[in-house]
Amino acid sequence: MNEELELFVEDVDEQLTFMENALIHMQENGADEESIGALFRAMHTIKGTAGMFGFDDVVGFAHIAENLLSDVRDGKVKLSEEMIDIFLQAKDHTQTLVDLAVNNEPLDEDTRAKNNELLEILKSMLPGAKKAKPSLQAEQIKQDETEDINDSSQRLWHISIRLKPHFFSSGMDIINILSFFEMLGEIKKLLLIDTKIPHIKELNPTEAYVGYEVLFLTDAPYEEIEEIFEFVLDDVELEIFLADDVSRIEALCAKEEGLREELVFAGFDMATRVGTVASKKTTTQVAPEMPQEDSLKESANAIKKDETPKEQTSTQEEKKTLKKPQSKSFSLRVDSSKIDQLINQISEMVIANAKVSQRADMLDDTELSESATILSDMLEEIRTGVMNIRMVQVGDSFNKFKRIVNDVAKKVDKEIDFEIIGGETELDKMVVEKISDPLMHMLRNSIDHGVEKPQERKALGKSPKGQVTLKTYPDAGTIVIEISDDGRGLPKEKILAKAIANGLVSENSNLSDKEIYNLIFEAGLSTAEEVSDISGRGVGMDVVKSNIEALRGTVEIDSKPGEGSLFTIRLPLTLAIIDGFLIQSGNTKYIIPLEMIQECIELDNHYKKEMGENEFINLRDSMLPLLDVRTYFHEEKSQSQRENIVVVRYGEYKIGMMVDELFGEFQTVIKPLGEVFSNVPGISGGTILGSGEIALIFDIPKLMEHKIKEIK
Numbered sequence: 001m002n003e004e005l006e007l008f009v010e011d012v013d014e015q016l017t018f019m020e021n022a023l024i025h026m027q028e029n030g031a032d033e034e035s036i037g038a039l040f041r042a043m044h045t046i047k048g049t050a051g052m053f054g055f056d057d058v059v060g061f062a063h064i065a066e067n068l069l070s071d072v073r074d075g076k077v078k079l080s081e082e083m084i085d086i087f088l089q090a091k092d093h094t095q096t097l098v099d100l101a102v103n104n105e106p107l108d109e110d111t112r113a114k115n116n117e118l119l120e121i122l123k124s125m126l127p128g129a130k131k132a133k134p135s136l137q138a139e140q141i142k143q144d145e146t147e148d149i150n151d152s153s154q155r156l157w158h159i160s161i162r163l164k165p166h167f168f169s170s171g172m173d174i175i176n177i178l179s180f181f182e183m184l185g186e187i188k189k190l191l192l193i194d195t196k197i198p199h200i201k202e203l204n205p206t207e208a209y210v211g212y213e214v215l216f217l218t219d220a221p222y223e224e225i226e227e228i229f230e231f232v233l234d235d236v237e238l239e240i241f242l243a244d245d246v247s248r249i250e251a252l253c254a255k256e257e258g259l260r261e262e263l264v265f266a267g268f269d270m271a272t273r274v275g276t277v278a279s280k281k282t283t284t285q286v287a288p289e290m291p292q293e294d295s296l297k298e299s300a301n302a303i304k305k306d307e308t309p310k311e312q313t314s315t316q317e318e319k320k321t322l323k324k325p326q327s328k329s330f331s332l333r334v335d336s337s338k339i340d341q342l343i344n345q346i347s348e349m350v351i352a353n354a355k356v357s358q359r360a361d362m363l364d365d366t367e368l369s370e371s372a373t374i375l376s377d378m379l380e381e382i383r384t385g386v387m388n389i390r391m392v393q394v395g396d397s398f399n400k401f402k403r404i405v406n407d408v409a410k411k412v413d414k415e416i417d418f419e420i421i422g423g424e425t426e427l428d429k430m431v432v433e434k435i436s437d438p439l440m441h442m443l444r445n446s447i448d449h450g451v452e453k454p455q456e457r458k459a460l461g462k463s464p465k466g467q468v469t470l471k472t473y474p475d476a477g478t479i480v481i482e483i484s485d486d487g488r489g490l491p492k493e494k495i496l497a498k499a500i501a502n503g504l505v506s507e508n509s510n511l512s513d514k515e516i517y518n519l520i521f522e523a524g525l526s527t528a529e530e531v532s533d534i535s536g537r538g539v540g541m542d543v544v545k546s547n548i549e550a551l552r553g554t555v556e557i558d559s560k561p562g563e564g565s566l567f568t569i570r571l572p573l574t575l576a577i578i579d580g581f582l583i584q585s586g587n588t589k590y591i592i593p594l595e596m597i598q599e600c601i602e603l604d605n606h607y608k609k610e611m612g613e614n615e616f617i618n619l620r621d622s623m624l625p626l627l628d629v630r631t632y633f634h635e636e637k638s639q640s641q642r643e644n645i646v647v648v649r650y651g652e653y654k655i656g657m658m659v660d661e662l663f664g665e666f667q668t669v670i671k672p673l674g675e676v677f678s679n680v681p682g683i684s685g686g687t688i689l690g691s692g693e694i695a696l697i698f699d700i701p702k703l704m705e706h707k708i709k710e711i712k
Contacts, residue, residue: 004171005102006335008049012098015042017400019091023084024402031079039087040069046094048231051183052176055101058094061115063183064122065090076127086121088403093118153219155242156188158270160252161229162237163208170235178212180228185218191266195258213263215243243270336429339389346383347577347669353379354667354690380667383577390430391573394472394479395423397432401443401470408447415454415465416447422472427479431551431571435481438544442483442567443468445541450487450565460562462486474573475651478595481569490559492516517557517565521545552684554701556651570651570701580668580687582695583646584661586635589695591668591687592657596648596700600662603643617656619647627707628658632682653704670697681706 019042022035047062065087071077093114100107107115163174181187193211197203218225225240241248249270253260353375360368398420409416451457451466458464471482492513499505499519521541548555553571572578572593580591601607607617615626626645630637645656670685673696677683684699 005053008053009098009102011049012046012095015045016091016095017396018042020088020403021399023088023091024399024406026079026084027081027406028402033073036069036073036079040066040073043069043094044227046098048180048227050098050101051180052173052231053101054176054179055098057107057115058097058101059183061090061097061119062094064119065094068122068125071127077125083125086118086125090118090122154185154217155219156244157216157218157225158239158241158243158245158249158268159214159216159225160211160237160239161214162193162211164235164237165207165209167208167232167235168206170232172232172235174212177228177232178214181214181216181218184220184224184228185216187214188217189213189215189267191262191268193256193259193262195256195262211237213259213266213268215268246270334389336390339386342386343383343390343577346379346386350379350383350577350667350669351688351690355692356690358690376667383667387428387577390428391426392429392432393423394425394427394432394481395420397436398423398439398470398472401440404440405443405447405468408444412448413453414447414451416451417465417467419467419469420471421469425472425474425479427472427571428573431479434547434551435553435569435571438547438569439470439481439483441541441544443470446483446485446487446565450485450489452488475570478570478572478650480651481571483567483569484564486564489561489563490517490520490557490565492559492561495519514556514558517559520557521555552699554651568651578668578670580666580697581646582663582666582689583644583659584663585629585633585659586637588633588635589663589689589693590629590659591666591695591697592646592648593698593700594665596650598647598649598654601645601647601656603645603658607645617645619656624654624656625707625711626656626658627703630658630660632703632706648700648704650700650704653708655704655707657698657703666695668695668697 018038022038022042026032026035043062043066047059047066050058050062068077069087072079072083077083096111097107097115100111161174167174178187178190191213193213194209196211197209216225222240226238229236229238239248239252249263253263353372357369357372357376360372401420402418405416405418446468447466451468452460452462454464457466467486469482469484471480471484473480496505496511496516496519499516499522500507502522504519504522505511521544545555548569548571551571553569555570556568557565558568559565579594581594581597583590583592601619610617611626615628617624617626624647629635642660644659644662646659646662647654647656666689668687671687673680673683673686682699682703683696684702685697686694687697689695
């Protein structure tokens with residue numbers, strides 16, 4: 001796929017997301033002007049960009065949907081619940097059409113049938129459906145002989161186009177732009193203006209020298225004709241006016257030598273009247289029966305007077321001038337791979353700078369140390385800036401779950417009140433994309449097997465409408481995502497019995513409630529009485545957990561019978577660079593994520609005496625379990641005379657890590673350790689120090705999990 005197509009696909013995805021969000025908002029809160037406008041703009045943009053690539057099926061479908069949305073926006077059609085459902089289907093179908101078009105695949109029989117069915121439904125909703133203009137098949141404009149001529153609103157427009165020298169740099173194709181005219185009406189005359197093409201020796205192949213004069217018959221208003229050029233308004237000189245406006249023709253011909261003669265020769269009949277009938281400056285209307293083969297002179301005889309005053313045309317011209325700045329965009333779409341490459345380069349610079357800083361300290365060079373410090377600060381600012389580019393608000397991505405919840409609820413005949421809390425929380429775009437599928441699966445589980453049927457809820461004294469909540473918030477250097485429901489809760493006894501039957505735990509195991517609930521993440525452990533095509537509580541949950549752990553995250557479950565369940569996911573803010581704390585235990589250096597550290601204390605004789613043979617200390621009247629890093633990783637005793645405790649916190653848990661040396665903060669570039677070390681418990685990756693040594697990065701959640709099991 002070339003770069004232009006990739007940008008097109010990204011833009012369509014974005015517009016369809018806007019469309020779905022607007023529709024879901026209207027389902028929940030009712031229609032408003034802003035949401036209807038967002039719908040129209042999304043479909044209009046898709047139609048325009050698809051037309052530039054010649055994707056006729058997409059354009060044809062989007063055009064009819066856009067017509068209906070235009071009438072809804074203008075108040076000619078009232079938006080109903082049924083219409084919102086149809087537009088949701090139209091959004092999905094547009095995605096299908098785009099996928100097929102981009103892959104250069106024809107519509108199969110089923111897709112074509114769906115396309116035609118939706119088109120008929122959309123057309124039937126248009127006002128005066130029988131008189132609705134045909135879809136985009138470039139049909140010749142015909143007059144219905146039984147229709148009163150006074151009802152015709154078609155007009156003949158003169159459009160003058162001059163490409164600015166830099167036009168080609170816009171990436172637009174003038175042929176595709178001209179092809180849009182066929183969607184609104186019929187081109188009667190098209191004249192290429194090539195008088196400004198220089199001698200071949202002076203020709204610059206990157207510059208544009210030509211222009212076009214067009215006579216265009218349509219019932220579309222001025223604004224719709226101008227919208228054809230909305231993507232190139234700054235790259236062309238454009239004039240649009242009614243074809244019988246002699247004063248405008250006169251002004252146009254006066255600007256360009258020889259233009260009048262060319263227009264007359266090409267059959268632009270009004271040009272012959274310049275200078276002879278200037279006093280007859282009236283706005284006119286073209287009778288629709290003008291045959292395509294007739295000369296313009298014969299067609300002009302059919303022109304009848306329009307009631308629109310001349311001042312209105314001038315006002316429209318003023319609107320055109322004012323609209324140009326609005327077409328500018330101040331956002332920048334960048335391929336994510338370029339940002340990834342930039343982050344990798346910054347990561348290598350961080351490692352190289354660490355080496356420079358270490359060398360400066362060894363040489364006791366004050367000036368070099370000062371320069372290295374300044375460079376470190378600058379790198380940290382650049383790193384923060386680049387990382388912020390990758391950070392997005394989760395609400396923008398999580399809004400799509402509203403549609404999924406709505407569809408699943410309808411399918412299982414349940415009423416669900418779905419709420420998203422904390423949508424403004426920011427998370428790395430890569431993490432958001434990878435967590436999407438696990439969240440989708442868990443939401444489906446909550447609706448399908450967690451929330452009861454309305455009749456069952458009534459019998460239990462609950463509201464017939466179930467509550468499902470997706471909540472996001474930052475906590476201790478991580479992002480927490482909670483999925484909760486007020487359903488029946490997890491059947492603890494069934495889960496334990498199934499786990500024992502499958503040999504996952506022994507009958508004599510003394511498991512806490514949380515440990516029993518977390519058993520549903522084991523492969524194939526489902527307690528659902530009915531396995532539906534939507535989900536099965538436990539079916540695929542092992543994959544959900546694996547995907548979360550692949551992001552260096554954790555997931556836990558809490559549940560109360562009859563009250564509901566709570567899934568808690570914790571994820572790191574980013575997967576690339578972190579602020580760490582460098583320590584040493586034995587002969588190995590380690591990195592602890594700085595956000596998880598609460599404090600560091602010395603393990604002095606007072607604490608050692610208090611510990612005795614136990615691995616606990618009393619820290620300000622609170623028992624703190626200790627993890628001896630040397631013992632855990634089978635390290636030899638170091639030569640350090642001092643022992644330290646680093647107090648770390650993750651979620652609601654807190655432990656103290658017994659280490660030897662504390663070196664302080666260290667900007668850490670996370671490097672994968674490869675398949676051989678990928679499953680080492682307690683280690684999530686590695687980094688390269690300025691000395692060239694490798695330091696291992698602690699997986700704090702795994703170490704805490706080990707310590708908690710050890711205590712029990």
